[in-house]
Structure formats: C-alpha cells, structure tokens
Amino acid sequence: MRGRTFGVMADATTARPVRSHPVFAVFYRRLCDVTDRAGFAKVRAALLAEATGNVLEIGAGTGGNLPHYVNADRLSVVEPDPAMLKVLRTRLDRAPVPVELMPAPAERIPYADGQFDTVVCTLVLCSVADLDKAVAEAKRVLKPGGKVLFIEHVGAPSAKARRTQQRIEPVWKRLFGGCLLTRDPVAAFERAGFTEVAAEDVVLGRNPAPAKPIIRGSARA
Template sequence: MGTWFPKFYDPLMKPLEKMGFDKVRKELIAKAEGRVLEVGSGTGANFRHYRKAVEVDATEPNPLMLKQSIKQAEKSYVPVVLYPAKAEELPFPDKTFDTVTATLVFCTIPEPEKALQEIRRVCKQGAKILLFEHVRMNGKLAGKTQDLLTPIWKKAFDGCHLNRNTLELVKRSGLIVLDVTSYSGGLFLVIECVNG
C-alpha cells in the first residue's frame, strides 16, 4: 500500500463524485438495513448516506485511509465502528450481518474470491449485498485497452485492477444476483445480491 494514494484519493475522486458517483452511493447505501458491514470503507465517503442501518462495522486495511475516515464516522447519522481488517480475513462471527456494502473496492482486493466467501460467511441467510464497482468492459477495444493499462495502473493506483470482472466473480461466489445497473457504458456497475 502506497502513502501518496490515500492522501490524494478524495481530491482525485471529487470530480467523479460531482458527476454522479455521490448520487449512486446515496441511492445504493439507502438500501442498507439492520446491522451493516462496509468492506473497504476507504476515507468514509459512504458514511453520511446510512439512514436505516442500526450500526455500521467498516473495514479498511489501509491505515492512512482508515485514519482519514474517522472524521466521517464521527459525523455519521448512525454509529460507525472502524476495523483495520482485510476483506479476505473479516474479524466477525458467522451470520452476523443483515447487509454488506462495498463501493469501488473490489478492484483493489488481492484475493476477491476469498473476500466474497468471507462476505457470505459473515452474512445472514438472505442478507443483502450492495456493490458499486468499476469492471472490465464488454467491448473488444475497451476491454483490451483496460487489459493493456492494468499493469501500469495497478502500480500507480494502489493495486487497482482496471480489468477485473467483478460481476462474474460475484456470480461464481454463490451469491444470488438480483439486479445489475450499468453506468458509463458498462464501466461501472451497481450489483445487488442476496446471500442464498
């Protein structure tokens, strides 16, 4: 994990948030209910959007991002508890959560399949899993461009895989996909699932 990326993450994301990311986050996070796990909470951009959650347990492995998220957690409408944990090793008992959220995080998880199995483990049966992710595009040229750029992009942007097919990983994990909404020509997806 680099040190420059956490410092500049919010300024880099600000134009994208204004162009629609914040609206997508708000609509998605509004669906989170009960006890909620947020995986890879970053600098806490989602915290202000929780309204129906009883409590949010937020994991973030990058200590610099976790530190930045404390202010957002303190301003949250619902209680937020922060954990310095990886998605592949969640520090919670089986069947704990009613909802799991993750936004723009699966691109950076080193072992996404393992993370999805951990999410399934800590979710109750029928729990909601709400994801907003950028993915490998279906178009031949766009997808190949992402493939070519990914090695450089990963080094520059803290392990981010431009070409990760998160939707396919979710489908193979055993989660039941209920709805997929595409943005920006399929570069970004909202994936709504349940733990079946």
C-alpha cells in the same frame, strides 16, 4: 444519534504485510469529492438507502459512503490500508449511525458468521488481493437472505477496449493503490453462491476513462 468506536485488530490478520498508499489516499479523497459533486453522491445515496439493519462496509477507503447510511441501525467498516485509515478516522462523525472501525482486509473479515443484514462494497473489489476470497467472506458474514450492495468498475465489454485495459493495467495498478481494471465482480458473486445477482450500468460524467464501465447492483446470500 451519532457515535463512533474503534476496534483493535493487528495487521497480523493479513497473509502478507499491508501496503500503505499515502499519496493515493490523499488523491483518492479529493477524487471522490470531485466525483460526488459531479453526481456520484446521488448514486451512493440511492444504493445505500437499501442498507438496513446491522451493516458492514468492506474497504471503506476515505469514507465517501458514511453520510448515506440513513436506514442502517449500526455500521461496521473494515479497511486495511494505514493511509486510508488515517483519513477515515477523521471522517467517522459524518455517519448518522454508530460506527465501529476495524483495520482488516476483505479476505479476513474479523466478524462471526451470519452477523450482518447488509454488506456494502463500493469501488473496492478492484483492488482486493483475492477477489473470490473477499466475496466468500462477504457471504460468510451475511445472515441467510442478507443482501450485498455494490458499485464497482469492471472490464470493458468490447475486446478492443479490454485489450487497452490489459496493456495499461500493470502501470495503473501501481499508480492507483492496487486497482485492477479487468475484474468481473458479478461473476465472483455467482461463483460464491449468491442468488438474485443483478447489476446495471452507472453513467457518470467524470471518471478515469480506463476505469469503466461502472456498475451498481445487489445480490442475496
């Protein structure tokens, strides 16, 4: 059974005004369609098959993950960007389970402690304003023993490639909706007290060269 509901959350949940990225939202939707056809859809599907029970997706963007929640009971998604929300609202019926949409940032998730069995983050922790706070919020809303599933691009392992990322990062951030190239989400999960943190490289034929490597993984609250 498919269904959708819309939560109401004022932008006052954020500590500062929410920026809208209308051009990037259109570009990102098209980019996701291209990368999904090139094999990223299979990566999403394999990871999200593990998303069970009451599921929360943080930073749902333009909804690329929605069709892959085949083992979830229900789905809640949070997304702060008004331009992304505009696209996302037109695609909620792609999900095979009921969806609740909440306009809210990753650093202030509008749900109670211990509410979710699974939290999902895909290509979002690169652009949150406060990485550690976002990860701490993911842990807060998970039930004890609950799982976070993630796909993220991270800083390059070689010093030379990392320096290149650092040089272009200020321009990249402006062009790609606040995206940062050098973050380390695995370390953030460990700092937040997650256990069983595991990640592996994802090899894709098409992704912007500076935004790699890409990893997928999981951790326990």
